[in-house]
Amino acid sequence: MHHVVVERWSRGASPLHGLDARSKMGALLAFLVAVSTTPPRAQLAFLAYAALVVAAMAASRLPLGGLVRRAALVLPFSATFALITWWSGQPLRAAALGETSFLSGLAALLLIATTPLAQLLAALETLGAPRILILVVQFLYRYLFVISEQAQHMRLAAHSRLGAAGARGLRFDAAAGALGVLFARSWERADGIYHAMLARGFTGRFSPAVHPHFHPADAVFFAAVLAACAGIRLVA
Amino acid sequence: MHIPDGFLSPAVWATLDVLSVPAAGWMAHRAQSDTEDRRIPLMGVMGAFVFAAQMINFPIPLGTSGHLVGGALLAIVLGPAAASVVMTSILAVQALVFQDGGIMALGANVINMAIGGILAAWVPYRLWGARWRSAAIFTSGLLSVLVSASLALAQLALSGMPMPRRLLLVSLGLFAASGVLEGAITLAAVRAIERLNPGWVRTPAKAGSRMAGVVAVAAVLVAAVGILVGSAAPEVLEHLAASFGVTAHVPAWLHAPLADYEWKGLDSAWLRRASAALTGLALIYGACALAGRLLARQRSA
C-alpha cells in the first residue's frame, strides 16, 4: 500500500532524516516561495532548483526512482494547464508551470518521507499549532488502521453472505446499518479508552509534550537552503 | 473534492494556506473551550471512523456506488467546532500520510471542507433539526458537499483553470448529485446510529425562526455558488442580471469592483486576483458570521 511505503521511508536513517523537522519545514517553505515566484523566462534557475532537490534526495538515502515516481503523480493535472498555456502561445510559462509543480511536489514529498508523523506533529506544535488539533491527529492516526481493519472485516463478512445478488455490493439500508454498527463500536471503543485513561490516573488534562532541541546542524541546513534559494531567485 | 497539488496557482494556494491558519485556529479554540480533554480520544476515534466508513459502498442508480464524505455526520454528532477540528485532522492525515489531497493545497482543502463544509452542514441541523429532522439532516449533507465543491471549483477557476460554460454546468450538476447522495447517506447513517443509541446524536436546541434559517442558508449557498460562477464565467452573471433587467440599475461603483473579479487599484495581476479571492472568501465568512449572530440572538430570545 502506498502509505506504508512512505511511512517506512520516514522511519529510515540519513543526514536528512536526522535534521529537526522545523529546519526542514523552513527550508521547504523557502524553496516553495523561491520556485513559485521565479519568472518563467529564467529557465536556468529551474535547473538550479532541480540540482538542489537532487542533492537533498541523495542526502535522504531514499530510492530516487521511487521518489520521482510518486512526485510525478501530480504531473497529469498540471500538465493539462501546461499544455493549454503552451497552445495559447506561451511556451516558457507552460514549461515553468510544469517545473514549478513537479519540483514543489518533490520537495514536499522529501519532507514527508524523511520525517515521521510524530516529529512533524511535535514541530507543528512548537510553531504554534493548537494542542487539541495535534492530540486529535495523534489519536486519529493511532486508531485509523484498527478501525479500518474492522470495516474491512465487516465488508468481507457481508459480501460473503450476498451470493449472486451481491454484484453491486450491499443494499443501501444494509450499508447504512453497517455504518451504524461501525460507529457504535467506535464510540464504545472511545469509552473504553477513556476508562483506560482514568484507570492510569488521567487528571483531566493531557501533559504537555516534550519538545525536541534545535541543534547547530539544523540551523546550518536551513540557512544554507535559504541562501541557495535566495541566491538563485535574485540572479534569475 | 480534495484538491491535489498542481491544480492551484501559487497565489491561490499560498493565500488559502495563510487564511486557513487563523480559521482552523479559531475552530480549535472553540473546540478546546467547550470540550474537556476527555473528549479528545472520542474526536480522534470519530476521525478514524470517518476514514474507515469511506470503505463502505452505497449502491446508487446507474450501477455505480458512492460513499460517505462525513462532514455533515461529524457536525451532527460532535457539534461544529469539534467536527471542524476532526475534519482538519482527517485532511492533515490524508495529506501527510496518504498524500491524498495536496500538501500545499492543504489550506484550501481545510477551508473548503473543514470550515465551509462543516458550517454549511451545521446551519440546517441547528435551525431545523428539532422540528423537521429528516429534512434537516438531508439538507446538512447536501449543503456540506455543495459548498465544499463550489469553493473548490471557484479556487480552480481563480487559478486559471479553463472553465467553458458547459463544463461549469456539468460540474454543478455533478455537485448536486453528489450532494443528494451525501444527504441520503447521512440521513440513513444517523437513523441507524439512533436506533442503536439515541444518546449519540446531539439534539439541536428548540427550532429557530424558519425565516432566519432560510436567509442564512441561502446566503451561504448564494455566496459560494456566486463566487464560483463569478470567477469562472462572469458573463453568466451578467447575462442573468440582464434577463432580470437589473444591469441598467446596478450602480457603477458596485458593478465595477466585482464584475471582472479584479480590483483595478492594484498593480500586479496575481495580487489583484488574490485580493479578489480574499474578498470572495470574506463574503462567505460574512454570511456565516451573520448566520451565527442570528442564531445567537435566537438562543437568547
Add this chain to the structure above:
Amino acid sequence: MRAARVIEVRGLRYRYADGTQALDGIDFHLEAGECVALLGANGSGKTTFVLHLNGLLEGEGSVEVCGLPVRKDTLADVRAKVGLVFQDSDEQLFMPTVLEDVAFGPANLGLGPQQAAERARKMLEQVGMASVIHKAPYHLSAGEKRRVAIAGVLAMQPEVLVLDEPTTFLDPPAQRELARLLASLPQAKLIVTHDVEFARSLASRAVFFERGRIAGEGAVDEIIQRFDWRPRF
C-alpha cells in the same frame, strides 16, 4: 489480619441504567501477595465487579483498597494502588508509541517527562519488551500488547494487579509467557478468566460468580469440580 488485606469489599450492589441488578451483595477480600481467580459465566458480573475496584463504577456498599475507602476524593490514590489491565489491549494502549504509553501513568502521578520515561524503560525491561520501545502499538502482536499493557500498569507501582481475561487472543506460547511473567510479580493479583488451566497455574483461590452473586469460594480445583467448569468435548 485486616491490615494485610489490600482489597476489602462488603455488600456491594450495582444496578445498570436499564434496571438489571448486575451485582447483588458481594463480599470479597484479597490479601497482600495473594492470587485469586474470578470464574463465572459471561454476564455474571465479573467485569462489572472489577470496575468498582478502582472507582470506574460506583455502587452501594463498601469498597476499600489498602484501607482506603473508594470515594471521589480518594480516586487518585486508589488508581495508583489498583492496576487494572483491560481485556482489550487496543483500548488500553492509546498513545502513539510504546514508550509514551507506559510513561502515561507515571506522568499523571506527577513525574517529570524524563523521570516518567526512565521508569517506563525500566518497566518495559521487566516485562521483556525493551526492544519495542519506539514502536506503534498497532505493529505489536496480541501477546506483546498484553505485556506492554502490564508494564504500563506496573509503572504506577500498584499494590494490586487486576487482569480482565488476560489470555484473550493469545496463542499457547504467549499464554505461557504471560503466566511466567505474572508468577514473577510480587503484587496481589485478581484474574478474571475463562481459562481454567491458566487459573490453576497461578491462583491459590477461586471465586465463582453467578448472576451477580458469589456462588462459591475455595481452592481452584474444588471450585472447578463443584461448578463443572472444565471444558470437556
